[in-house]
Amino acid sequence: MFKLExxxxxxxxxxxxxxxxxxxxxxxxxxxxxxxGVELLQNIKNAWWRExxxxxxxxxxDAAILMHPRTWDASGHTSQFSDPMIDNxxxxxxxxxxNLIEDFIDKMKKKKKNDIAEKIEVELExxxxxxxxxxxIVNNQIPDPVSGTTDWTEVRNFNLMFKxxxxxxxxxxxxxxxxxxxAQGIFVNFKNVMETGRQKxxxxxxxxxxxxxxxxxxxxxxxRTREFEQMEMQYFIKPGSEQDWFEYxxxxxxxxxxxxxxxxxxxxxxxxxxxxxxxxxxxxxxxEFPFGFGEIEGIHSRTDFDLKAHQEFSGKKLEYVDTxxxxxxxxxxxxTSGGVSRSLMAFLCNAYDEETVxxxxxxxxxxxxxxxxxxxxxxxxxxxxxxxxxGMPEKAQEIYQDLSKSFKSQYDTSGAVGRRYxxxxxxxxxxxxxxxxxxxxxxxxxxxERDSMEQIRISADKIKQYLFEKI
Ligand code: GAP
Numbered sequence: 001m002f003k004l005e006x007x008x009x010x011x012x013x014x015x016x017x018x019x020x021x022x023x024x025x026x027x028x029x030x031x032x033x034x035x036x037g038v039e040l041l042q043n044i045k046n047a048w049w050r051e052x053x054x055x056x057x058x059x060x061x062d063a064a065i066l067m068h069p070r071t072w073d074a075s076g077h078t079s080q081f082s083d084p085m086i087d088n089x090x091x092x093x094x095x096x097x098x099n100l101i102e103d104f105i106d107k108m109k110k111k112k113k114n115d116i117a118e119k120i121e122v123e124l125e126x127x128x129x130x131x132x133x134x135x136x137i138v139n140n141q142i143p144d145p146v147s148g149t150t151d152w153t154e155v156r157n158f159n160l161m162f163k164x165x166x167x168x169x170x171x172x173x174x175x176x177x178x179x180x181x182x183a184q185g186i187f188v189n190f191k192n193v194m195e196t197g198r199q200k201x202x203x204x205x206x207x208x209x210x211x212x213x214x215x216x217x218x219x220x221x222x223x224r225t226r227e228f229e230q231m232e233m234q235y236f237i238k239p240g241s242e243q244d245w246f247e248y249x250x251x252x253x254x255x256x257x258x259x260x261x262x263x264x265x266x267x268x269x270x271x272x273x274x275x276x277x278x279x280x281x282x283x284x285x286x287x288e289f290p291f292g293f294g295e296i297e298g299i300h301s302r303t304d305f306d307l308k309a310h311q312e313f314s315g316k317k318l319e320y321v322d323t324x325x326x327x328x329x330x331x332x333x334x335x336t337s338g339g340v341s342r343s344l345m346a347f348l349c350n351a352y353d354e355e356t357v358x359x360x361x362x363x364x365x366x367x368x369x370x371x372x373x374x375x376x377x378x379x380x381x382x383x384x385x386x387x388x389x390x391g392m393p394e395k396a397q398e399i400y401q402d403l404s405k406s407f408k409s410q411y412d413t414s415g416a417v418g419r420r421y422x423x424x425x426x427x428x429x430x431x432x433x434x435x436x437x438x439x440x441x442x443x444x445x446x447x448x449e450r451d452s453m454e455q456i457r458i459s460a461d462k463i464k465q466y467l468f469e470k471i
Contacts, residue, residue, distance in 0.1 A: 004290040007348050008221055010368070014427050016040065016348065016378075017222065029218030029226035031341070036427055039378035039408055041229075041344055044260075045208050047375060048231045048338070051256050058204040058233065059197045063185025065210060066176050071184050072161065074313035075306060076277050081180060082157040084133045085216050091147035096216045097133035097155045098124065104142045116140075125274065130155035160213045162226075178212035183335060185209070186234045187306045190318055190331075194236075201320050201331055202245065204235040208340065220291055222345040229340035234302075236320070236331035242301045245334045246281050250299050253336050254285060257296075257343075261373035262350050268293060278305035287346040296346050297338035304330040347376060351428055357453070360418045370428030371451055374471040379429045380407040381467055384420050386436040388413050396435040399445070399460060403433075406464060407471070425450055431470070433463060 011017040015034035019026040033041055053060050072078045084097035101124050108117035123136045134155040136142070141150050162178040165171075179185065186205045193205050208231045218224050237245050250269075258264060270293075272282040281301040286293040307318045307330045321328050351370040359365050374380065383400040385392035393413065400411045410429070412420045417434060424432055432448045439445050439460065447466065448455045458466060 001290055002352060002354070004221060004349075007290070007345075007352060010352070010370075010426065011037070011221075011348065029215060029224075031222055031225060036378040037344070040347070040372075040376060041340060043376045043378070044340055044344055044347065045229075045231065047260060048256070048340075049206070049208065052204070052206045052231075052233050052336075055204075057199060057202065058206055058235075059193050059199065060206050061186060061189050061193060062209065063182070063189060063207060065179050065212075066164075066166070067179055067184060067188070069176055070313050071188060071310075072177055074309040075184050075187075076309070077161060077177075077180055077184075078159070080277055081161060082159045083216055084130050084155045085158040086134070086137065086155045087153040088144035088147055088149065089151040089153060090149045091144055093144055093146040094216060095144075097130070097137060098127070099217065100142060100145075101133065101136055103145070104140070130157055158214075158216060160215065162212045162214050179210075180213050181211050181337070182207045182209045182230045182232045183234060183337065184306070186232065187310055188314075190234075190236065190307060190310075191316070194320070200323075202235060202237045202241070204233050206231075206233040208232075220289065220294075222341045223289065223291075223294055225341065228342070230337060231340055232335065232337045235334040235336075237334060239304065239329055239332045242280070242303070242332050242334060246299065246301045249334050249336050250283060253297055253299055253338070257285065259373075260347070260376055261371070262287070262346070266350060270295065276300070278302045287343075287350070289346070289349055294342075296343050297336065300335045300337065302333040302335050304332050306333065307331060347372065360416065367422065367425055369425040369450065372428035372430070374430040377428045377430050378408065379410050379424070379427060380471055381431045381433060381463075382410045382412055382420070382424045382429050383433045384412055384417055384435065386417060386434055390437070391440055392435050392437075395439055399433065399435065399463065403463065403467070407467060421448065421453075431467060 014036060016037035018032045018034055020030035020032050021027045052058050085094060086097045086100065087094050101120060105117045105120050120136060120140055127133050127136060137152060143150050161180050163175055164178065165174045166176050167174050186207055189205065209229065210227060211230050212227050215224050215226055218226060235245060235249065257267060266288045268286050270284040270286050275282055279300045280303050283299050284295040285297045287296045311318045311330065318330060319328050320331050351372045353369050353371050355367050356364050357367045381403055383396050383403065385396035400409055403409045421432055430450045434446045443460050444457045445460050445463065446455045446457055
């Protein structure tokens with residue numbers, strides 16, 4: 001297993017991800033996507049959008065980030081969307097109390113003190129209130145990782161929503177929140193979409209968009225950030241059918257990751273025993289990052305909690321009427337909720353590989369290769385003239401310009417062809433086309449495939465067809 005720093009360094013060096021506002025020293029918990037990162041992000045979003053909305057009964061929306069503040073009272077975010085926070089008086093370091101405890105459990109396990117780890121695990125499972133977390137920390141003398149002391153403040157709940165104000169006056173009547181999840185923009189549009197889309201239950205609404213959470217500790221690169229993107233789908237169903245639909249969506253979502261090259265052995269299910277206030281079944285798909293397994297997507301059975309709450313807070317009926325038998329009900333919901341940025345990081349980690357190969361002179365060297373699925377690869381094809389003379393650059397340019405109309409392509413003339421291959425390997429380009437002397441004689445080119453490094457010769461006018469088939 002390679003280190004997370006290796007991925008962060010490649011991401012920066014090759015223009016996938018930069019620290020936000022880097023020239024000012026960066027802004028904690030925020031990241032910017034560079035030229036290759038934005039292509040990868042877009043490819044993930046396109047793959048998800050196709051997968052979810054290219055169905056008869058799933059419609060898309062793009063709701064506003066700022067929503068009526070009552071939305072968050074109805075959803076429970078104003079009162080319950082908080083994390084337990086604790087400060088160390090000596091180091092002034094601030095921690096999420098549950099994370100501090102989890103890290104301590106891991107440390108105990110590493111030291112083979114399994115009895116202590118198991119005892120604290122049981123206590124953590126039962127913890128609900130700030131005082132419960134405080135007691136675990138104090139009773140088990142969990143030290144601050146920064147100062148090493150147990151000089152703790154009380155645990156307080158910290159609401160994760162970012163507050164801002166509409167208009168020039170900053171008072172409570174103008175306060176609004178940056179949405180902490182995209183789901184609520186779907187619930188409040190349930191009736192609009194059902195009616196305008198002439199949909200009948202079961203049907204779904206899908207949305208991709210930014211969400212914001214004032215996380216206490218951001219860590220592990222893109223894993224926990226303050227600004228991120230989600231891809232969420234709410235599937236509205238008849239009450240009583242939730243178990244079947246829950247199983248259906250679990251399978252669909254698992255297979256989607258596999259279809260994009262995610263390695264099955266790096267994924268696992270996590271079943272939630274401690275359920276969120278709205279859920280009656282919940283599982284996560286987890287991916288094995290360099291720092292351990294972490295959630296990339298949640299699949300939740302949310303009952304009728306959200307629609308009923310919005311019905312109550314807005315005073316508007318959010319029911320479904322079955323036109324066949326006249327039955328009325330508030331639909332239940334199965335939600336699939338994935339993070340775009342978090343899955344981008346998972347796809348980066350999943351793709352990273354190093355292998356020892358021989359260079360042109362037979363000397364062994366390390367090849368860094370991003371084994372992205374061709375569907376996700378930011379650049380699909382690179383075009384090289386073998387040498388920068390004898391009419392090869394002109395022919396290569398002609399081919400490159402033509403391929404660029406259909407595929408995100410790169411043109412590279414600098415250095416030996418071997419070096420050019422390595423540069424493309426490192427950004428995961430699945431195919432490289434080389435124009436050489438033979439191209440000028442008989443119109444054929446070589447296509448080199450990234451993973452096998454095998455080369456084939458085909459006629460230049462067949463390149464597009466070849467790439468369409470492979471991608
Ligand atoms: N609507 C349900 C919901 O938002 P969640 O488990 O809080 O559920 C869903 O979030 C997904 O959003 C997560 O699986 C993760 O991929 C992504 N996500 C959540 N918080 C995040 C953060 N702070 N940074 C990056 N991604 C995050």
